[in-house]
Amino acid sequence: MKNNKAFSLKRWLNKESSAGVVFTLPFSVGFLLFMIVPMGISLYYSFCDYDILSPPVFQGVKNYVKMFTDDPTFYKSLKVTFYFALVSVPLRLIFALLVAMILQKTTKATGFYRAAYYLPSIIGGSVAVSILWKRMFASDGIVNTLLGFIGISTSFAWLGNKHTAIWTLIILAVWQFGSSMLIFLSSLKQIPTSLYEAANVDGANKFRQFFNITLPLLTPTIFFNLVMQMINGFLAFTQCFIITQGKPMNSTLFYTVYMYQQSFEFYNTGYGAALAWVMLLIIGLMTLFLFATKKFWVYDGGF
């Protein structure tokens, strides 16, 4: 009897529908335990007048109404964030893929090269980066010195101009393409060499191999990177926070930095929470859109 029970438990565990539940159990539990409650509380705060120091007071949709009807900075930061994300994300991905293709070739120096290209991502958002970046793009900085070498003598203040400052942040974001590159690299390695061997036999050149084998087989990874980087792009915080703080004249004010200011500098924490939930909605819609396009361009199926 006992044996029988153990046997049926084992069988149950190995049924596809229950195995799936078991495998994903850590996440289900973790989500319920660590995410759902904080998310719920923050959603509640978004309907409250809350300044952290005193208890939240429910006030309905006032925060949301204010956001859309009486807050130009909300629109401004939204615009800046869209611009930043829509420019930096594709650039970053193209760069990452290109470099991954180049570094796929194994020579003695490959390990070193990969480390070099990945290093910027390791430094991340430290104070050193912020100081360096400001120095590089300063009116008497290295960028202008280099321009001087190629005959363009200038003391242009890249960070002090409301049209160019955002580009210094975009360049910083693109410069830290390492994580996408690494993902591309490891999935490039997942493509069976037999496919290329076969293509060689058929006489296909490198160019055609790239477009007929590599790219299609890479589309799931491209899709993954696109979704992740898009989310990251819209939630970008560090670049603005450590370098420009939105200056000059809010021309580089990221949405999340504005949210942070409202929450922790002005102590309009309820309003900050509302800002965050609107962002979640925007990102959610964008992601939904990407997933809807998936079937048109993402290769699915094994190799």
Place this chain on the structure above:
Amino acid sequence: MKAKNRIGNIVYHVLVCGLGLVMIYPLIWMVMSSFKETNTIFTTAGSLIPEKFVLTNYTNGWKGFAKISFGTFFKNSLFISIVATIGTVISSAFVAFGFSRCKFFGKRLLFVAMLLSMMLPAQVLMIPQYLWYQKLGWVGSYLPLIVPYFFAIQGFFVYLMINFIDGIPTELDEAAKIDGCSYYSIFLRIIVPLIKPAIVTAAIFSFMWRWDDFLSALLYVNESAKYPVSLALKLFSDPGSSSDYGAMFAMASLSILPAVLIFIFFQKYLVEGISTSGLKG
């Protein structure tokens, strides 16, 4: 043909090297600055080579704060990052397998929940999370910095591994099933060895992110002797009073070492995928 190849090789290395230098210039700058006298860091920011090569920044920095040396902070960071990374990698691979290989009730909902959890800015969850961990009695310990990671809480890693497992042909599983393998042994014996590049990638990212994370350490760690490096580094600067940028740069340079070492150690595993491990799809 051979000569052409050689020229091609040279061009390749020159290009890759050149671009690589641009990539790591900032790093070199930071390391070089850490050897400058601290009051010349800003005035000589334009030049790489220190006028006077000094090590005082390292000795000053290592001294740490209020008798707690940087060695302690490094130990704390290593402990947190390594344990949390192990948790992340194991739990994420496990969960990803479920998502990729099994059909089950609530799968779509769970997947959406995972994506949604990535879409809220971390800063907005600060206070709610604090209140929740306080209810659990975890504030003042490392638990909030470690335990959640054993529950695949970072959707990024789960999704990354799903992506990789999806790329492995199901024929392998089917064959194993016919041989009488359970889902669990398929996961352990077939999938885990095949997604090594993904595991390594995830381990590198996770370690680095845990290492850099200071927000949760700020909120949940109360004793100064338990601070991680990320938090300690910020203590060198004090707006409105003197900041020791030299010491900060020195310690910042040291603080990227573990991540660099881990990367160099692991990166060769990225090279080996299906194609070299003897299995063909």
Place this chain on the structure above:
Amino acid sequence: MKKKLALGMAIITALSLTACGGNSGSNGTTAAPGNTEAAEAGASAGGSNNLIVSWWGNQTRNERTQEALDLYSEQNPEVTFDGQFAEWADYWNKLATSSAGHSLPDVVQMDYKYLKQYVDNNLLVDLTPYIEDGTIDVSNVSENMLNSGKVGDGIYAISLGINAPALLYNKTLLDENGITVKDNMTMDEFMDLSREIYEKTGYKTNVAYNNGDNFIEYTVRSEGKVLFEEGKLGVDSADQLLPFFQIYEIGMNEGWHVDPSIFAERTIGSVEQEPLVYGSTPANMSWCAFYYSNQLTAMQKAAPEGMEIGMTTWPSDDPVVSNYLKPSQFFSITVDSKNPAEAAKVLDFFTNSEDCNNILLAERGVPISSLVAEAIAPKLDDMDQEVIRYINEVVTPNSSTLNPPAPDSSSEVYDLIDKLEEKLCYGEIDAAQAANELFEGGNKIMSGN
């Protein structure tokens, strides 16, 4: 290949183990955690003797404050401390978050800017009973300094040092060009001086650009007004805000104010990156900086070799009305403290103990107890002596009472001021527009809509 990975995993595991081991080992050697446990045990028996003291600051302050606390433990072996320190912005984030969870440290370093907010939300303990029963001895503290910690009827904070607005300037540059600076300049005298210096040397002026929270207050005070009242701005019309913005307008038009784009390349408020001490040409440097007296040492330390920093008052048309003495920082006791009586003794220790202040050495500003200030004076360096002289001889006779601490929404108004200043200097609006926008926008923020 498999072996290699296995080896790698083994190394990681080993590393993690040693990390664990090392960690617990270090806990064993440092006394604090052990004490915590003992204190927790004590707490359950009633009355905690382990106090958490938190502050922001740099290496020097962390070192000295911890040492002072250690000294207290030495003299009172039953009391132990956990010193918590963080960087300024992080400090306030953490403090706010722990206040939401009602787990504030026992003693917190407080800033004048945040005092009212914390008191209004009932997070700080009224110290009046401790002052009345003599636990905190204030017999050698001036009435004014004591009252700076007053909100409503209670005293909620004890100042750790006296501070005053100070215009720090490049004395070497001025001496070389035969230009003298006198204390208590009027606004016109200040602008004339800036023009003269610009013409003679090319050095520009930084009128507290985007760091001018207190300077606008200072100019408004000269008209007998305060910037903030309950629920509205303290001025009657935009005209009273105009003089502040006009300085920038004139400075930009005449070319002697530092270009705003320069500040995008710096961290504003960081002493090391202040145009007074840092810049490649006179065009991106300033001859002066609007700071506070306790920052003289830091500024001198950041100055290039051979640059001597002088100190005078901020310009004002009515210096006596404008100028004030201000607490640099406070210590407060929070309502979450389990042992406020002991915490009060610690505050007394910081205020009145000579031994303690021999360690602190006026790092937070001139000690508020005149006895202590006198006692430690000989041990201070020239720079600190100069600060004491400045406070005693220049500011004290020519100053008025400090404004009450700013209300909740002030940080949002300050942000608006910075933004308007920026637009003005970039030439997008003029001074009159800036004053109008501040008057309207500021009142709107203050009224809570």
